[in-house]
Amino acid sequence: AQSVTQPDARVTVSEGASLQLRCKYSYSGTPYLFWYVQYPRQGLQLLLKYYSGDPVVQGVNGFEAEFIKSNSSFHLRKASVHWSDSAVYFCAVSASTGNYKYVFGAGTRLKVIA
Amino acid sequence: AQTIHQWPVAEIKAVGSPLSLGCTIKGKSSPNLYWYWQATGGTLQQLFYSITVGQVESVVQLNLSASRPKDDQFILSTEKLLLSHSGFYLCAWSPRNNQAPLFGEGTRLSVL
Numbered sequence: 001a002q003s004v005t006q007p008d009a010r011v012t013v014s015e016g017a018s019l020q021l022r023c024k025y026s027y028s029g030t031p032y033l034f035w036y037v038q039y040p041r042q043g044l045q046l047l048l049k050y051y052s053g054d055p056v057v058q059g060v061n062g063f064e065a066e067f068i069k070s071n072s073s074f075h076l077r078k079a080s081v082h083w084s085d086s087a088v089y090f091c092a093v094s095a096s097t098g099n100y101k102y103v104f105g106a107g108t109r110l111k112v113i114a
Numbered sequence: 115a116q117t118i119h120q121w122p123v124a125e126i127k128a129v130g131s132p133l134s135l136g137c138t139i140k141g142k143s144s145p146n147l148y149w150y151w152q153a154t155g156g157t158l159q160q161l162f163y164s165i166t167v168g169q170v171e172s173v174v175q176l177n178l179s180a181s182r183p184k185d186d187q188f189i190l191s192t193e194k195l196l197l198s199h200s201g202f203y204l205c206a207w208s209p210r211n212n213q214a215p216l217f218g219e220g221t222r223l224s225v226l
Contacts, residue, residue: 034214043204043217044158051213090158094212100146100165101173102215104158 002027002093006105014113015083021076021108023065023091030096033074035065038088038107047089050074051096061085086112116141120205120218127225130194135221137188137205145207147188148215149180152202164188165211200225 003026013019025031032051036044048059055067065076074091091105117140127133139145149161160173162180170180177196181189188205202222206215 032212032214036217041222043219044206046214046216049214092158096212098211100163100171100211102148102160106157 002031002095002101002103004091004093004103004105006089006091006108008108009106010109010111012111012113013081016080019076019078019081019085019110021089021091021110023074023076023105024072025074025091025093026072027093027095032094032096033065033067034092034094034102035059035063035074035076036090036092036104038090040087044090047076081110081112083112083114086110116145116207116216118205118207118216118218120203120221122221123219124222125224127195127223129197129225133190133192133195133199133223135190135203135205135223137190137218139186139188139207142186142207142209144185145209146211146215147182148206148208149188149190150204150206150217151176152204152220154201156201158204161190195225197225199223 005024034049035047038044047063048057050057050067088107088109090107094102119138121136147164150158152158164170164182178192204220206217208215
């Protein structure tokens with residue numbers, strides 16, 4: 001079975017600073033990995049996804065993530081954050097074949113301050 | 115382009131009353147469909163998935179049931195609500211197995 005750990009419940013960064021949100025997964029097979037963002041009282045929006053190939057994937061709004069198999073990690077990065085990036089970010093994992101189940105991490109609440 | 119619509123946007127219901135939430139996907143045939151539940155301030159828990167009309171698989175038992183009466187429609191229901199059913203219910207779809215689910219705007223449920 002899959003599992004996801006997002007070790008930072010809350011992160012505060014200054015506007016214009018760089019950002020890294022951590023995600024570690026557990027899955028014995030080949031994972032598919034995802035990052036989503038949730039704004040207050042809204043559904044989740046997909047930021048980026050990794051299926052295979054280049055371990056660095058680019059997403060929307062300047063976000064990127066790197067799949068490091070040896071570390072079972074899929075950290076989200078952004079070079080320069082904007083106040084509008086304040087939201088909750090979820091990392092998720094699924095198997096690459098078969099079980100139709102997606103496991104989400106607990107989420108990281110990002111606050112961008114002036 | 116594909117669109118996903120959930121209804122209602124919000125519900126306030128009494129303990130013990132029935133519930134029916136709906137989700138419709140337009141612009142995509144034979145999508146995989148999912149229901150998730152999110153406690154306030156919490157993570158998402160997958161409840162059900164369906165890969166074809168008439169077939170629904172349960173992932174977590176929360177005294178809820180789901181049905182897929184049409185290719186583009188997914189229904190979540192229960193005959194008797196519990197206080198613990200309160201939260202945010204999200205429907206999602208994916209084009210193929212295990213690919214990224216795309217979410218609707220959700221239904222906020224308060225059980226009193």
